[in-house]
Amino acid sequence: MNQYAPSLTEAHRRFLTDLFPGEGCLLSAEGRAAFSADSSRCRAMPWAVVRPERREQVVELLRWAEAEHMPLYPRARGTCQVGNAVPALGGVVVSLLRLDRILDVDPDDFVAVVEPGVVTADLQAVCAKKKLFYPPDPASVKMSTVIGNASTCAGGLRAVKYGVTRDWVLGLEAVLPGGRVLRAGGRMHKDVVGLDLTRLFIGACGKLGLITEMTVKLIPLPEASASVLAGFADLSSCMEGARAVFRAGLLPAACEFMDANVLEAVRRIDDVPLPEATRAALLFKVDGTAEGVRAETERLCAALRPLSPVGVTVGTGAEEEAVWTVRRRISPATFQIKPNKVAEDIAVPRSRVGEAVERAHLIGEEHGLPVLCYGHLGDGNLHVSIMHDVSVPGEAEAAERAKNAVFRLAIELGGTISGEHGTGLTKAAFVPEQLGAASIALMDAIKANFDPSGIMNPGKAW
């Protein structure tokens, strides 16, 4: 068990305020409070918050923290769903929002070099001006950062075609406890020399070191796209519809799924451009050249036809955004069913999504709670929302039991308890069940080489 500094001493405070003058260091209770929680709503007060503006400050900070056994919690926008940004054991939060420069967007090397606090959508906008494309697009793309996306290996709608954050990071610079600076990878799109230390950091939730710069891969910006919303009379023909599209040789940029409960929830707050008889829906996006998009859209609709969809809406040009409204309205719509939600993001092999949805609904019935399923069908990543009302006695406990049952279901189907959110605090108890003791021991041993005193983001699961 690691021994950590029990509190912040006067000398610690002096060190921090010298290294981070003015508003660069927050010690007041009202200032620190904003850094005590993330989107998981788990909470623990940090002892101090610092805001580096230069790598040299980070080096100095990590040298000091290692010597003092001071827990450090890297943080960007704090939109993590599972508590990874929460300072669980006390210590110092390192806010990276002032390291937010886009250092280079190179149309010849097809790379961008960024500091950690850049908002992902901002990077995409700068790239788009040069007709370049950085594809990872988690739902939080407008509010989360490249470092947050890298630390959680964020996925998103386009993952089915373009992969997840891990597939786009070519190199990084990280500061390790003790102040060592690691440079891994670079601008090469191919590099097989040595173990892949870059990838080790992606999805490591800040537990190895503090990333101060990233080099990401870019591709040409697709010139056109189109979207298709298709409704089906039952779940099995819906799943068969998705299968038919892939079997037709198509790889859509997005392949989203919504169950009957989700559609009903959205109908309560908005129009859904599908007939009432719809019991499940698929939402596809294709992208590429204008000619390619036209041809793929036609082929996609043809592939769906044998499944007799009850409704098909194609959106192109200015109307494309409208077919996505139903997908975007899901999150607020769920609260029309019940005021509280336990939202999990299991992933299972693509062939087992239908079974996962049916059994998740059964789990809901067994616990007397509505369960809504939607998500990135294309990569088997299913968002399972267990709706409940904490003011009704017993419902919060039932939701917790249902959540555990959903996790066990994911593992039983050969899947994972988290496709993209991570484990952090809220899923920590289930990680050993999925990974097993031997894997965890190896991961701990790897971490010890980077972070011997365990000061980097302690208290979180793998």
Next chain:
Amino acid sequence: MADRQCILCGACMAVCPLLRATGREELSPRAKSDLNRLLAEGAADLSGDAVARLAGLCLGCHRCKAVCPQGVDVPEVVAQLRAAHPDFRRWLWKTWLTHAGTLWPAGSAAAKAVPEGLAPEKFGPSLRMLAGLSGGPGLTPLLEPVKFPDSCRGERMLLFAGCTATYVRKRWADTARRLLDGLGVEVLAADFGCCGSGLSAVGLSAEAGVLAERNLAAWRAAGRPRVAVFCASCLEGLRAYRPDDSAEAEAWRKALTPLSIVLHDIEFVVSPHATSAIGYHHPCHAPEPDPDLALLRRALGDRMVAATGKECCGFGGVMRLGAPELSATVNAGCWAALQGAELVLTGCSACATQLAATAPAGVTAGHWLELIA
């Protein structure tokens, strides 16, 4: 929806101009609403006044409310915090008195408008006029109306000019009246006062309520006609009124009309001397889509070379008094987005005065009404 709690989702962080400009997460809307909840729950070692002071660092732009899935109104939370903590109010008045002299150059129109004794009911309108009111005669007109459609001919309408146009920039109201006259609109006389939004934002809701009642009474007395408004902040302030009678509330909301919508089909000729590098600043409080921008695009065509979207001018009401350096940081981001424009137009009295006062060398800025001959 209004009583629903913040769920810490962070959607507001995508749009908050203060967070964008400063990188200080404790200034984000999410942090403010969470801090307010922690204070209400009695979290240890939080002082109400310190919380009110920190949360008070808010531009009041309401962009966060527009994207919040829970409908949380953070500027309203901030206003309530300000109202609930008398020490904050004392601090505000002290700061106000200390800064009034430097903010208002002696001899400027605004200085003359400073109410004796700084009575609270004059505070809101005065805030609107803080920035840049010594800024000279305004822009040179470059647009001449040449053809008026008949769409509103004979309609009786009210014009809500707002404090800045009433006390300082009388030219805005004169131009608006002339254009309405050209359209054949009969502009009725009305005893309007300040919209009161500046007062609501600092927690003086009772005083704001008195102004709301007065303006509603003026509208009723005129027979509830359409009210043309040319300041985005006034429009939002007026839209926030909640008459008790729900039918009247609906009629009030429908009556409020951006002046640019009324003027939209007028044909203008652009002066040959007009610069071909015109920018537009989208006020935080402007409706979406922005009708002022639509009017100007139609009139100016491809002379419009830059426009802000996410950026705030940094006026920020009372925040400017307590934290002028934050206001300046936000303002710098706004000008960066307007780079390349030699003339910047906007449709909000606060934005117009702030931009006129802070324009870089060689750039002029003002309300788009100043551009019309």
